[in-house]
Amino acid sequence: MSEHRPNYYGRPVIKQPVWKTEIGWYFFSGGLGGAAATLALVSRLAGRRGLARRATLVSALALSASPPLLIKDLGRPKRFLYMFRVLRPTSPMSIGSWMLGAAGTAAGAAAGSDLLDVAPVAGDTARTVAGLLGPAISTYTAVLISDTSVPVWHEARRELPLVFAAGSAASAGAAVWLAAPADERGPARRLAIAGAAGELVAAHRMESALGELGEPYRRGQPRRYARAARRALAGGAALMAAGRRRPMLGRMGAGLILAGTVCERFAILRAGNMSADDPRYTVDPQRERVAGRVTS
Amino acid sequence: MPGLGASFGRGGATTFQQDLANSDCIVIMGSNAAECHPVGFQFVMEAREKGAEVIHIDPRYTRTSAMSTHYLRLRAGSDIALLGGVINHILQNGLEFREYVKHYTNASVIIDDRFLDTEDLDGLFSDWDPSERRYDTTSWSYEDMQVSASAGEREQGGTMGEQAGHGGQGAALSHGEPPHEDPDLEHPRCVFQILKRHFSRYTPETVERLTGVPAAQVVWLAETLARNSGRERTAAFVYAVGWTQHTVGVQYIRAASIIQLLLGNVGRPGGGVMALRGHATIQGSTDIPTLYNILPGYIPMPHVHEDASLKRFLEVYSSYAGFWGHMPSYFISLLKAWWGEAATPENGFCFDRLPRISEDHSMYQIALGMREKTVKGLICAGQNPAVGSANAGLYRRAMADLEWLVVRDFVESETAAFWYDSQEIEDGDLRTEDIGTEVFFLPAAAQTEKSGSYTNTQRLVQWHHKAVEPRGDCRSELWFYYHLGRIIREKLAGSGEARDRGVLDLTWTYPTEGEIREPSAEAVLAEINGFGPDGKPVGAYTELKDDGSTSCGCWIYCGVYAGGENLAARRKPWTEQPAAAPEWGWAWPANRRILYNRASADRHGKPWSERKRWVWWDAGTGKWTGEDMPDFVVDMPPDYEPPDGARAEKALRGDKPFIMQGDGRGWLFAPSGLVDGPMPVHYEPDESPIENLLYGQRSNPVRQQLRRPRNPHNPAEGEQGADRFPYVLTTYRLTEHHTGGGMSRYVEHLAELQPALFCEVSPQLAAERGLANGGWATISTSRSEIEARVLVTDRMHPVTVDGRTLHQVGMPFHYGPRGFARGDAPNDLLAMVMDPNVHIQESKAATCNVRPGRRAAHRRRRGPEPGAG
Amino acid sequence: MARIETESWPATYDGAARERVGFFTDTSVCIGCKACEVACKEWNLLPEDGFVFTAESYDNTGALGSETWRHVAFIEQDVPLIETAGDGDDDGNPMRWLMSSDVCKHCTSAACLNVCPTGALFRTELGTVVVQDDICNGCGMCVPACPFGVIARRERDGDGRAWKCTLCYDRTKDGLTPACAAACPTESIQYGPLDELRERAAQRLQSVQQQGFAGARLYGEDPGDGVDGFGAFFLLLDEPQVYGLPPDPVDPTKRLGEMWGAAAAAGAALALGVAASLLGRRG
Numbered sequence A: 001m002s003e004h005r006p007n008y009y010g011r012p013v014i015k016q017p018v019w020k021t022e023i024g025w026y027f028f029s030g031g032l033g034g035a036a037a038t039l040a041l042v043s044r045l046a047g048r049r050g051l052a053r054r055a056t057l058v059s060a061l062a063l064s065a066s067p068p069l070l071i072k073d074l075g076r077p078k079r080f081l082y083m084f085r086v087l088r089p090t091s092p093m094s095i096g097s098w099m100l101g102a103a104g105t106a107a108g109a110a111a112g113s114d115l116l117d118v119a120p121v122a123g124d125t126a127r128t129v130a131g132l133l134g135p136a137i138s139t140y141t142a143v144l145i146s147d148t149s150v151p152v153w154h155e156a157r158r159e160l161p162l163v164f165a166a167g168s169a170a171s172a173g174a175a176v177w178l179a180a181p182a183d184e185r186g187p188a189r190r191l192a193i194a195g196a197a198g199e200l201v202a203a204h205r206m207e208s209a210l211g212e213l214g215e216p217y218r219r220g221q222p223r224r225y226a227r228a229a230r231r232a233l234a235g236g237a238a239l240m241a242a243g244r245r246r247p248m249l250g251r252m253g254a255g256l257i258l259a260g261t262v263c264e265r266f267a268i269l270r271a272g273n274m275s276a277d278d279p280r281y282t283v284d285p286q287r288e289r290v291a292g293r294v295t296s
Numbered sequence B: 001m002p003g004l005g006a007s008f009g010r011g012g013a014t015t016f017q018q019d020l021a022n023s024d025c026i027v028i029m030g031s032n033a034a035e036c037h038p039v040g041f042q043f044v045m046e047a048r049e050k051g052a053e054v055i056h057i058d059p060r061y062t063r064t065s066a067m068s069t070h071y072l073r074l075r076a077g078s079d080i081a082l083l084g085g086v087i088n089h090i091l092q093n094g095l096e097f098r099e100y101v102k103h104y105t106n107a108s109v110i111i112d113d114r115f116l117d118t119e120d121l122d123g124l125f126s127d128w129d130p131s132e133r134r135y136d137t138t139s140w141s142y143e144d145m146q147v148s149a150s151a152g153e154r155e156q157g158g159t160m161g162e163q164a165g166h167g168g169q170g171a172a173l174s175h176g177e178p179p180h181e182d183p184d185l186e187h188p189r190c191v192f193q194i195l196k197r198h199f200s201r202y203t204p205e206t207v208e209r210l211t212g213v214p215a216a217q218v219v220w221l222a223e224t225l226a227r228n229s230g231r232e233r234t235a236a237f238v239y240a241v242g243w244t245q246h247t248v249g250v251q252y253i254r255a256a257s258i259i260q261l262l263l264g265n266v267g268r269p270g271g272g273v274m275a276l277r278g279h280a281t282i283q284g285s286t287d288i289p290t291l292y293n294i295l296p297g298y299i300p301m302p303h304v305h306e307d308a309s310l311k312r313f314l315e316v317y318s319s320y321a322g323f324w325g326h327m328p329s330y331f332i333s334l335l336k337a338w339w340g341e342a343a344t345p346e347n348g349f350c351f352d353r354l355p356r357i358s359e360d361h362s363m364y365q366i367a368l369g370m371r372e373k374t375v376k377g378l379i380c381a382g383q384n385p386a387v388g389s390a391n392a393g394l395y396r397r398a399m400a401d402l403e404w405l406v407v408r409d410f411v412e413s414e415t416a417a418f419w420y421d422s423q424e425i426e427d428g429d430l431r432t433e434d435i436g437t438e439v440f441f442l443p444a445a446a447q448t449e450k451s452g453s454y455t456n457t458q459r460l461v462q463w464h465h466k467a468v469e470p471r472g473d474c475r476s477e478l479w480f481y482y483h484l485g486r487i488i489r490e491k492l493a494g495s496g497e498a499r500d501r502g503v504l505d506l507t508w509t510y511p512t513e514g515e516i517r518e519p520s521a522e523a524v525l526a527e528i529n530g531f532g533p534d535g536k537p538v539g540a541y542t543e544l545k546d547d548g549s550t551s552c553g554c555w556i557y558c559g560v561y562a563g564g565e566n567l568a569a570r571r572k573p574w575t576e577q578p579a580a581a582p583e584w585g586w587a588w589p590a591n592r593r594i595l596y597n598r599a600s601a602d603r604h605g606k607p608w609s610e611r612k613r614w615v616w617w618d619a620g621t622g623k624w625t626g627e628d629m630p631d632f633v634v635d636m637p638p639d640y641e642p643p644d645g646a647r648a649e650k651a652l653r654g655d656k657p658f659i660m661q662g663d664g665r666g667w668l669f670a671p672s673g674l675v676d677g678p679m680p681v682h683y684e685p686d687e688s689p690i691e692n693l694l695y696g697q698r699s700n701p702v703r704q705q706l707r708r709p710r711n712p713h714n715p716a717e718g719e720q721g722a723d724r725f726p727y728v729l730t731t732y733r734l735t736e737h738h739t740g741g742g743m744s745r746y747v748e749h750l751a752e753l754q755p756a757l758f759c760e761v762s763p764q765l766a767a768e769r770g771l772a773n774g775g776w777a778t779i780s781t782s783r784s785e786i787e788a789r790v791l792v793t794d795r796m797h798p799v800t801v802d803g804r805t806l807h808q809v810g811m812p813f814h815y816g817p818r819g820f821a822r823g824d825a826p827n828d829l830l831a832m833v834m835d836p837n838v839h840i841q842e843s844k845a846a847t848c849n850v851r852p853g854r855r856a857a858h859r860r861r862r863g864p865e866p867g868a869g
Numbered sequence C: 001m002a003r004i005e006t007e008s009w010p011a012t013y014d015g016a017a018r019e020r021v022g023f024f025t026d027t028s029v030c031i032g033c034k035a036c037e038v039a040c041k042e043w044n045l046l047p048e049d050g051f052v053f054t055a056e057s058y059d060n061t062g063a064l065g066s067e068t069w070r071h072v073a074f075i076e077q078d079v080p081l082i083e084t085a086g087d088g089d090d091d092g093n094p095m096r097w098l099m100s101s102d103v104c105k106h107c108t109s110a111a112c113l114n115v116c117p118t119g120a121l122f123r124t125e126l127g128t129v130v131v132q133d134d135i136c137n138g139c140g141m142c143v144p145a146c147p148f149g150v151i152a153r154r155e156r157d158g159d160g161r162a163w164k165c166t167l168c169y170d171r172t173k174d175g176l177t178p179a180c181a182a183a184c185p186t187e188s189i190q191y192g193p194l195d196e197l198r199e200r201a202a203q204r205l206q207s208v209q210q211q212g213f214a215g216a217r218l219y220g221e222d223p224g225d226g227v228d229g230f231g232a233f234f235l236l237l238d239e240p241q242v243y244g245l246p247p248d249p250v251d252p253t254k255r256l257g258e259m260w261g262a263a264a265a266a267g268a269a270l271a272l273g274v275a276a277s278l279l280g281r282r283g
């Protein structure tokens, strides 16, 4: 039927991302591992060997989880190594893969030397490498998704990295706190709480920056994930704060924060699919842009 | 196509598709050219780009409408009314091309005073015999010029073009003129005045009431056509089966032919009537017919009673004037081609060995014969009647009454599988175990797997070469029939039976090639072209003799193999030759691309205008010359007057372009050749929701109704129960599928493009009947009910007819239960009811009802389905 | 040993690069026959896309995807095709039926190619954008990156790779016309050197406007647009989004600097945060 349509039978203009749940976990583990590696490096520099060892171990484990998750999501898992066929500066996935490869190996080496008490110098060098890559590892995934035509991601390109960074800090803090001995874990707790607070602020900042385009975060599945994330992060931070002397509460808090950061990742992923699926999000801002150009 | 044959002399398109690019105005009516002839349509687009008006007139807004500069929506089955309105407007306002009409048409000829028009008899012509339901047409002839009955009018009916065109035979032209004429076109009984009276009641207002086309548009159409005709400009008509599939189909074409003759558009570049034909070589299969009632070259099939002797046969069918005067040469050369040495003057060239016809043996009669068990076996090749035949349900049941059935096809079509996969089986009306028919499926080779020729819609013979060997048991038609004949002859060998001589004496010696012993198609082409006394290929049909010294398989194809070269295989690009592209393939007759092209010059042989020059008289060389092969005696001067006793083409004047006609003129009034009238009359379709507003006679009185138990007709308006079927149903094609679907529904890449049967309805009708876009609807007639998906579209729109809103339902007919794209067959809905001239079923206008949801049988079986409206 | 790939065609071909080719699809003469869609599938041996009746006019394939590399859109509108028409022939129900054959745009700045981590997507010596199916590992990056929703991952029978129009690389590199263009009966699809096509398009636009076609415009011929111009551009008769096309497409990687900038800042913040967390008392 022929009323003048603003779009083509309501069909999407762009394709939805094909990523499955693994990618959500991949974002989570990578972020956690990256931030933990940095925590490890800094605590090592601050001379807190115990904390450094635990943080290193945590980052090594987290980063070792990333490749399998990524591979599982590939259409052609056997071709995972083709990721290292070239280095393409314009491809965040390419850069990310290389960094992840490097950081993962380094963290693994560092953890190895810690556990086996061998080659301490090499171990610290590796820790340094991982620690320096850490911030990049925990934020490149934000670039990876903003470097798409998905409105809710691309238009949040300035805000997303902070959401990922804060989330990584929070999750790393929480994880290390759980892993570290009671007398070592103060910084982890502070990092977790600060990270959680930061993620709450950053997420809010992102959604308000998106305005209309942020609608998916207020609808259906993304909305449920986002709300869960907010509650878990807030609650978790509060509990960890209260948990200084009451480990039970602390553990619950850490758990909540970890859950919260996972939920935030999924909120973002699902919001992406939703915003790709509705032509309005793609078309309306572009039309305004064109209109603006015409009038100006 | 006798509509053309009776008007101009030959049953083929008067022009070629490339020439449409030269037109100033193209009326596409009864054709969905963009969807059904997409490749040829590029020339319409070219004309549009050059600024031509392109007008599409159709009940539906189609892909052709979308490409046209103007679109008129009309009620299915009302075209003659609209065309009549155009004719009337032309005649009332003196818009005709006077000079052309006076000299090139039969406008001036005076008609027998016993002739009575539909004006006088309320919708009937003179001499209607109600008991026989046929006309005695003798009173429709020229005054004092006995036009003897031509084959078209014989009770076996089924004229195909040419022989309909050679009416006027036996006429005594004196110096090329009929006995009585009025050059001023004033005499009350001259064709021009009869025509004027006949169409006078087709006023714009009346036409609007009948067709739903607003009166203003009727006038606009006539004015636009007239404005684009005359010396400087030309307009063309394009039609296809949107016109032929009506019980008055032939007269639709006559109406357009009359317009084109009045406006002087025939035989001129950018003009003419472009008949777009069907299957890739459907033209070829009427030239060298798969029809029961004609022989190659439109020579009638002898009749068991009337054509006892060769002598009588030749007398009856060879005309006094025009090229049918040489009919004996064509026919005897044909007999020589078939029986060779065995055909001698003594035995009448084996005339007795030709089969005879006794009655109407057309497709639907055969179907009924199957029902009545008078037809026991059927070889079905290149056809899928279980889908394509009107009242397909009846046809499928008829196949169940056969003893044996042979199907040759690429795929196990609905026809081949009727006995276990059909609506009847699905619904439990037929049970496989009850069907006694023995079915043989023989896989056919595709065009890529065999060499041969296509004769396309513009009479152009084009050769195709085999690209690959046929797979497995697939074999070409040529292979099948040659070896079948060979084996039969081996079995009959030595038989003394007279009845077997016809088969045994045939010239059945074709060289074969390769492992599978494929007969040489080129040898067949050579036989069709014919051989002279010297055994060399003849160059033109003018070389044929009636003494048995020449042979020719089809006289109109003479020259396709001239000089032993396969001219059909020529592929010189159009960029490297003149406009008519004479060196691409070969067109009958004599490689002419625009027929009757002598009419592109005035009576003195000068082009009507520089802009529209095509063929003209070159006094210097004393020959006709120009862009095309002259369709005229090449050295007959424009001022030639036939001397006493002149015969055949020599009996025609130098200013009469229609050289196949007995009088050399284009026929505004057809004194013979048609069984349902010398001039078109608006009759309602057999099934119609309104009465005939013009005459007491509702529908074509001569139409063939074939009323049978399983072939009932919906009550027409005024009859009891008409309100059960309030909507007009029309059926048609989609670009994405081909006819019965054997070549498209079974091919993934085509099937996915139109994966299911659907019906097209207007938003208004959808609202009235509660149909949901994408949902299901059940469409019913008195034959059957079928289900289809619903496509609600503004391209369908109700028309206002006689003051009331009338809805039309459209359905593509391609579907059946097999293949990748499936659906019920719309042909289950239609009745077997036919045009009396060519026995084409009325697939384009019937009545029906529509309701939401799936058909009862289906709901019983599977229960309602999601999306069911 | 990895090679650094850059996007600077034709430099990467040092000399071997040939004149850039592309498509001009003139929808004003498209008759919607879908021969292009079928020819593409036949030549590229693509599977069918499912037998689904959409009830969306005559479009039953819906959109471009991994199985459909040419897609013909059908749009029914109640506006006249030709503004000047209707002189007497107008019955008060004007309408037009837009048909348009969509295809990969072979963008000058191609998001799909830019984000591809494996180098499976590359720019040919003809300036076209092609996936190498023996290298693609199905990471899926290119899919949401494309501003036109062209490239897609084939999920059926475990293929898992991304597919799209190759501009018939296997034909064009040998000087043949792409299958779809060769099949098009009305020259709605015109293939050739891009510069030539741009000139032809400009002239065509003029004549179409003179003929009075409503809403005629060129889409994607401007090298100054968000993807630096399409290699396959169009003449449309309405706004792009009506055909399911983005009105102002942008290659997201153009803003990569911005993104990495924000990431760096966030990374720094993270580092600082970590450092800060170590200040203060033990325990």
Ligand SMILES: Nc1nc2c(c(=O)[nH]1)N[C@H]1C(S)=C(S)[C@@H](COP(=O)(O)OP(=O)(O)OC[C@H]3O[C@@H](n4cnc5c(=O)[nH]c(N)nc54)[C@H](O)[C@@H]3O)O[C@H]1N2
Binding pocket: B029, B030, B031, B032, B033, B035, B036, B037, B057, B058, B059, B060, B062, B075, B076, B077, B078, B079, B239, B240, B241, B242, B243, B276, B277, B278, B279, B730, B731, B732, B733, B734, B735, B736, B737, B738, B739, B740, B844, B845
């Ligand atoms: N893609 C494709 N091409 C084909 C074929 C195919 O099946 N598919 N079939 C081939 C064959 S066998 C043939 S015969 C030709 C047929 O070619 P066409 O005759 O063009 O095909 P149809 O679609 O049957 O009918 C044409 C139009 O007639 C319209 N129509 C119906 N009733 C009336 C009426 O009363 N008056 C007027 N003016 N129009 C009416 C229909 O709406 C339809 O748009 O196509 C050939 N080409």
Ligand SMILES: Nc1nc2c(c(=O)[nH]1)N[C@H]1C(S)=C(S)[C@@H](COP(=O)(O)OP(=O)(O)OC[C@H]3O[C@@H](n4cnc5c(=O)[nH]c(N)nc54)[C@H](O)[C@@H]3O)O[C@H]1N2
Binding pocket: B241, B245, B278, B279, B381, B382, B383, B384, B385, B387, B388, B389, B390, B408, B409, B410, B411, B413, B444, B445, B446, B447, B477, B731, B732, B733, B738, B739, B740, B741, B742, B743, B813, B826, B827, B830, B843, B844
């Ligand atoms: N309702 C309705 N009914 C109609 C029409 C309509 O418009 N409306 N149109 C009518 C018209 S115009 C026509 S022409 C008919 C067409 O309908 P049919 O006469 O039934 O012809 P097709 O369906 O084309 O069947 C041709 C079959 O031959 C097969 N075939 C193709 N090439 C060869 C070959 O070389 N050898 C052999 N042995 N087989 C081959 C194909 O696979 C196909 O199955 O339908 C008629 N029926």
Ligand code: SF4
Binding pocket: B036, B037, B038, B039, B040, B280
């Ligand atoms: S199918 Fe064949 S005949 Fe029909 S349009 Fe295409 S090329 Fe012409």
Ligand code: SF4
Binding pocket: C104, C105, C106, C107, C110, C111, C112, C113, C129, C145, C146, C147, C148, C149, C150, C151, C164
């Ligand atoms: S249209 Fe999409 S797939 Fe095609 S080149 Fe541009 S970005 Fe790549």
Ligand code: SF4
Binding pocket: C112, C115, C116, C117, C118, C119, C120, C121, C131, C135, C136, C137, C138, C139, C140, C141, C142, C143, C161, C162
């Ligand atoms: S899916 Fe294949 S083509 Fe697309 S980005 Fe990944 S590797 Fe490259």
Ligand code: SF4
Binding pocket: C039, C040, C041, C043, C044, C069, C070, C103, C164, C165, C166, C167, C168, C169, C178, C179, C180, C181
């Ligand atoms: S260029 Fe080739 S691959 Fe691309 S759409 Fe056309 S036919 Fe298909």
Ligand code: SF4
Binding pocket: C029, C030, C031, C032, C033, C034, C035, C036, C037, C072, C099, C101, C183, C184, C185, C186, C187, C188, C189
């Ligand atoms: S082949 Fe040409 S005309 Fe046919 S749909 Fe494709 S672009 Fe349009």
Ligand SMILES: [Mo]
Binding pocket: B241, B277, B278, B279, B282
């Ligand atoms: Mo046909």
